Structure formats: structure tokens, C-alpha cells
Amino acid sequence: xxxxxxxxxxxxxxxxxxxxxxxxxxxxxxxxxxxxxxxxxxxxxxxxxxxxxxxxxxxxxxxxxxxxxxxxxxxxxxxxxxxxxxxxxxxxxxxxxxxxxxxxxxxxxxxxxxxxxxxxxxxxxxxxxxxxxxxxxxxxxxxxxxxxxxxxxxxxxxxxxxxxxxxxxxxxxxxxxxxxxxxxxxxxxxxxxxxxxxxxxxxxxxxxxxxxxxxxxxxxxxxxxxxxxxxxxxxxxxxxxxxxxxxxxxxxxxxxxxxxxxxxxxxxxxxxxxxxx
Numbered sequence: 001x002x003x004x005x006x007x008x009x010x011x012x013x014x015x016x017x018x019x020x021x022x023x024x025x026x027x028x029x030x031x032x033x034x035x036x037x038x039x040x041x042x043x044x045x046x047x048x049x050x051x052x053x054x055x056x057x058x059x060x061x062x063x064x065x066x067x068x069x070x071x072x073x074x075x076x077x078x079x080x081x082x083x084x085x086x087x088x089x090x091x092x093x094x095x096x097x098x099x100x101x102x103x104x105x106x107x108x109x110x111x112x113x114x115x116x117x118x119x120x121x122x123x124x125x126x127x128x129x130x131x132x133x134x135x136x137x138x139x140x141x142x143x144x145x146x147x148x149x150x151x152x153x154x155x156x157x158x159x160x161x162x163x164x165x166x167x168x169x170x171x172x173x174x175x176x177x178x179x180x181x182x183x184x185x186x187x188x189x190x191x192x193x194x195x196x197x198x199x200x201x202x203x204x205x206x207x208x209x210x211x212x213x214x215x216x217x218x219x220x221x222x223x224x225x226x227x228x229x230x231x232x233x234x235x236x237x238x239x240x241x242x243x244x245x246x247x248x249x250x251x252x253x254x255x256x257x258x259x260x261x262x263x264x265x266x267x268x269x270x271x272x273x274x275x276x277x
Contacts, residue, residue, distance in 0.1 A: 002026065002047075003028070003076040003077070004030065004073075005022050005027050005028070005029055005076065005077040005235065006032060006075050007022075007032065007079040008053055008079065008108075009082030010042065010081070011038070011039060014081055014131060014224045014228060015031075015079075015081040017224035018079060018228040019042055019048060020042070020045075020228075021225070021228045021229065023046075029042075029048045030048075030067070030071070030072070031048055031049065032053030049067065049072070051068070055082050056108055058111060061115050065115055069119065074119070075116065075119060075126075076123075076126065077126065077128070078112065078127070078128045079231060079235075080112055080130045081131045081231075083104060083133075084105055084146075086098070086100070086101040087142060088142065089141075090144045090145065091198065092199075101145045101148075102148075102152070105146070105150065105153060109130055109153060113128060116128075117164075120167075121167060121169070125168045126168075126169040127170045127172070127235050128169065128170065128171045129172045129235060131227075132150055132154055133176060134175060135150045136153055136154040137257055138256070138269065141205075141273050142213070154173065158173075161242055172234045172235075174230050174244045175246070175247075176227050177245060177253070178247035178248045178249065205274060216251065222248065227246055230244050251272075252268075
């Protein structure tokens with residue numbers, strides 16, 4: 001029987017690349033997005049159902065799952081890919097933007113997952129892949145809220161994997177780190193930057209951090225298709241592995257987090273962004 005996967009945030013970037021890859025591999029794909037009427041590529045491919053799903057809208061979640069099951073009979077895997085990145089120093093980010101960050105990256109993942117679990121339990125099988133970030137392993141300034149949401153996602157996913165293992169439902173994390181080229185994530189993050197101007201006291205730090213981020217962006221070598229290939233591997237490799245990292249750790253952030261003492265790690269990270277040693 002042909003298997004079916006549901007992917008959130010499939011209008012661009014990693015989500016769209018994943019939808020195309022699973023389609024190429026012979027899967028049925030429920031490609032979900034907030035504005036399906038604007039999609040022109042995936043709608044031309046057979047065995048892909050493009051349907052509306054906004055992770056902050058419970059009714060749209062239920063409707064998308066029902067549409068996928070009605071079209072293909074069952075859903076075998078879920079990729080929680082939809083994400084939002086809030087940029088700006090914390091003090092300048094208004095409460096409604098903080099809520100939006102967690103509504104998409106944490107509560108949205110939880111709501112989609114909760115909605116599909118009865119179907120997976122009835123089938124006595126299923127796979128859930130949550131797309132995380134290096135910012136869920138180490139932190140970076142100017143994206144403190146994004147980091148907080150991805151740390152929450154990491155903790156939730158790991159704990160959930162224990163709860164569902166005996167039910168034959170796999171739970172995994174795919175963790176791009178180092179920056180992904182050719183996505184609209186950065187453009188959306190810029191649009192959602194803190195609407196309030198940061199206090200002038202932050203100016204020296206922000207200038208220093210901007211230089212550091214510019215250097216990081218220049219070294220991006222990972223594409224959405226690269227990440228999609230790892231997502232496909234995580235869904236199909238029949239392993240109990242939890243975390244799949246993908247990216248170039250040339251900056252050494254992952255290695256520092258895993259190998260250094262906490263004191264040395266913090267000092268190493270500070271050296272990239274602050275003038276205070």
C-alpha cells in the first residue's frame with residue numbers, strides 16, 4: 001500500500017522540498033499551507049493534495065487531516081515543519097509577537113500532533129518528525145524568543161518519544177544548523193522583527209552582533225533539498241534514532257555545546273557577539 005505523509009508549511013523552503021521529494025519517492029503527500037490558493041507548482045503533481053492548514057487554527061487542522069484521510073485512506077507520517085522566527089532584542093518585542101512565536105513553533109506543533117495521534121493509535125503505527133533548529137541546541141542573541149521556542153520543541157519532542165514508543169509511533173527531530181539557503185524564512189523573520197525600536201543602550205551590542213550574523217550568513221551551504229533528504233531518511237530508516245543533525249558546524253557551536261564545560265561554552269559564545277570577555 002502506498003504510504004501517505006502530511007507536511008505543514010509546505011508552501012516554500014524545507015516543507016515544499018520535502019513534499020516534492022516524498023512525491024518523487026512514490027508517497028502520497030498532503031501538502032498543507034495557510035494559503036493554498038496561491039500554490040501553483042504542487043497542485044500540478046499527482047498524488048499530492050494541497051490543502052489549507054494554519055497551525056494556530058484548530059478547525060483548519062481538523063479539516064486538513066480529514067481531507068487527507070478521505071483522499072488517501074490513511075496518514076502514515078507527519079512532518080511538523082511550519083515555523084516562525086522572531087528577530088529583535090527581547091526588550092523591544094511586544095507581548096503579542098512573543099505569543100505568536102510560541103503559537104506557531106510550540107503550540108501549533110502540539111495541536112497538530114494531538115489531532116493526528118488518535119488516527120495513529122487506531123492504525124497502531126505512525127511517524128512524527130518535528131523540524132527543529134540548531135537554535136534549540138545552542139542560543140544566539142537577537143533571536144532569544146526563537147531559541148526559547150525551539151528549546152521547548154526539543155524538550156517536548158524528546159519526552160513525547162518516550163510516551164509513544166510502546167504504541168509503535170515514532171517521534172524524531174531533524175535539526176538544521178548553520179543556516180539554510182533558498183528559503184523565505186529569513187524574509188518572513190525580517191517582516192516580523194520587533195516593531196518597537198530598541199533602546200539606544202543596545203546600539204553597540206547590536207552593531208557587533210550584526211557583523212557576526214553577516215559572517216554566518218555568508219557561509220551557508222545547506223539547501224532546503226538537503227534538509228528534505230534528511231527528513232526522508234528519518235521517516236524511512238526504520239530506526240529508533242531521535243535526533244538527525246544536518247549542517248556545517250564550521251562555527252563550532254554544536255561541538256562547543258556538546259564538548260565544552262558550561263563555563264567554557266558560554267565564554268566561547270560570548271566571544272562571537274559581545275565586547276565583554
